[in-house]
Amino acid sequence: MGAISLIALLIAAIAFSAGGILIGKILVKGSKNPQKGQAYECGIPTDTSPWHQFNVGYYLFALLFLIFDVELVFLYPWAVVVKKVGIVALIEIIVFIFILFMGFLYAHKKGALKWS
Amino acid sequence: MFSLEGITTSVQDWLFMKFNPTMALAMECVIVILLSISLFALLGLVLVLMERKVAAQIQIRLGPNRVGPGGMFQTVADTLKLIMKEGLVPDKADKLLFNLAPFVVMMVGMLLLAPIAFAKNFQIWDINIGVLYISAVSSLSVIGILMAGWASNNKYSLLGAMRSGAQIVSYELSAGFAVLTIVVLTGSLQLSEIVKAQENGWWIFKGHIPALIAFVLYIIAVTAETNRAPFDLAEAESELTAGFHTEYSGMRFALFFLAEYINIFIVCAIGATLFFGGWMPLHIGNWEAFNHIMDYIPSSVWFMGKTFFLIFLIMWFRWTFPRLRVDQLLNLEWKYLLPISLFNLLLVAVIAILGWHF
Numbered sequence: 001m002g003a004i005s006l007i008a009l010l011i012a013a014i015a016f017s018a019g020g021i022l023i024g025k026i027l028v029k030g031s032k033n034p035q036k037g038q039a040y041e042c043g044i045p046t047d048t049s050p051w052h053q054f055n056v057g058y059y060l061f062a063l064l065f066l067i068f069d070v071e072l073v074f075l076y077p078w079a080v081v082v083k084k085v086g087i088v089a090l091i092e093i094i095v096f097i098f099i100l101f102m103g104f105l106y107a108h109k110k111g112a113l114k115w116s
Numbered sequence: 117m118f119s120l121e122g123i124t125t126s127v128q129d130w131l132f133m134k135f136n137p138t139m140a141l142a143m144e145c146v147i148v149i150l151l152s153i154s155l156f157a158l159l160g161l162v163l164v165l166m167e168r169k170v171a172a173q174i175q176i177r178l179g180p181n182r183v184g185p186g187g188m189f190q191t192v193a194d195t196l197k198l199i200m201k202e203g204l205v206p207d208k209a210d211k212l213l214f215n216l217a218p219f220v221v222m223m224v225g226m227l228l229l230a231p232i233a234f235a236k237n238f239q240i241w242d243i244n245i246g247v248l249y250i251s252a253v254s255s256l257s258v259i260g261i262l263m264a265g266w267a268s269n270n271k272y273s274l275l276g277a278m279r280s281g282a283q284i285v286s287y288e289l290s291a292g293f294a295v296l297t298i299v300v301l302t303g304s305l306q307l308s309e310i311v312k313a314q315e316n317g318w319w320i321f322k323g324h325i326p327a328l329i330a331f332v333l334y335i336i337a338v339t340a341e342t343n344r345a346p347f348d349l350a351e352a353e354s355e356l357t358a359g360f361h362t363e364y365s366g367m368r369f370a371l372f373f374l375a376e377y378i379n380i381f382i383v384c385a386i387g388a389t390l391f392f393g394g395w396m397p398l399h400i401g402n403w404e405a406f407n408h409i410m411d412y413i414p415s416s417v418w419f420m421g422k423t424f425f426l427i428f429l430i431m432w433f434r435w436t437f438p439r440l441r442v443d444q445l446l447n448l449e450w451k452y453l454l455p456i457s458l459f460n461l462l463l464v465a466v467i468a469i470l471g472w473h474f
Binding site for chain 1: 141144145146148149152153156157198199200201202203204205206207208218219222223225226227229230240241247248251255268269270271272273274278281282285286288289292293296299300301303304305362363366367368370371442443446447450451454455458461462465466468469
């Protein structure tokens with residue numbers, strides 16, 4: 001089958017999830033209770049808003065990931081042809097990875113990889 | 117007899133003979149939908165039971181043994197219980213995202229089924245960029261997790277989702293590099309080509325040490341990507357109650373739970389395809405007689421056997437290694453696994469060019 005199978009799979013996923021939730025909704029007669037709608041924080045009433053400040057580390061790692069992920073995408077076409085092209089492809093990719101690795105070492109030196 | 121070879125082609129031929137092309141295609145779509153839904157339901161039931169049984173065996177206890185013979189219907193009973201539970205939505209939650217998140221997670225799982233070769237000639241879509249497709253789609257799952265965590269309006273959920281996001285995106289890199297080593301060896305992104313290239317031996321044996329390193333990297337990375345222990349920081353019970361799905365209950369929780377197991381199945385299936393030859397029987401070079409005997413075991417059995425072996429391995433990890441801290445987790449990826457996988461890729465490129473693999 002071609003790309004149309006993806007649509008079929010999407011329909012299957014939606015049908016599966018929606019079906020399950022709908023069956024639950026039909027079978028269950030819920031009850032109303034003011035405590036029910038509160039956030040669950042191990043029984044203690046919620047205090048502050050959950051959307052507070054976060055460790056900047058998450059963003060740094062996300063940025064680093066972006067660099068390496070794009071690089072990974074660049075490597076896909078290379079990986080397919082490397083066997084045919086031979087030694088030239090190898091040298092090129094060594095240069096590419098060397099430059100990237102320098103960037104990685106720089107980030108490491110700057111302490112971007114340290115979790116504080 | 118138990119082989120699925122030929123079934124797909126004969127069904128397709130029959131459909132196209134009986135109906136006009138559009139109708140036949142529609143019928144095929146319906147078959148795909150039914151099969152994939154039943155596979156999901158079955159996998160959920162089997163894997164949850166397997167997890168509990170494996171855990172029980174490792175801890176020298178019996179595990180579920182009351183419902184049905186040997187506790188076989190325990191998961192069915194649990195599912196019924198979950199269906200009968202009320203699906204709560206917190207008052208302050210972002211209702212739209214909260215309801216959408218389980219759908220996103222399930223869609224990712226379902227879409228990843230497309231390029232997997234379950235048996236010889238038994239593949240939904242033999243896409244020629246299969247490996248790229250897999251890495252593209254599997255990276256979407258983090259969106260569902262972040263959505264769930266963000267929309268719940270709960271500190272634990274958000275913290276769990278953030279951790280999960282950092283973890284999944286980090287380990288995606290080394291999983292990607294590990295997959296690339298096999299692409300370098302095969303010279304193709306198509307999963308059926310990769311399987312075919314392993315006709316005279318699986319890559320883990322043929323690819324020398326780099327393939328072995330790549331396999332170890334892959335199995336570590338996917339354990340982290342599926343949020344399994346020892347990398348289960350995202351839902352560390354003792355710290356975050358249940359992580360990003362703390363606020364979910366009833367069927368929505370069941371969907372998250374199912375998606376986790378489906379993801380384990382899928383990454384193991386991909387690992388089996390890349391490193392252990394997918395449905396390809398164990399062939400050793402030019403041992404004709406041995407290869408013929410191995411051919412008698414149907415391809416679907418080979419595929420499922422390898423996949424479930426890898427799943428067992430991941431379940432084994434859970435009861436062997438203690439949970440990592442978040443800084444240890446990121447250190448492991450960025451300071452060890454990523455440099456190792458970069459150099460491993462170069463090494464495998466050298467080996468592929470010089471033809472040192474078998």
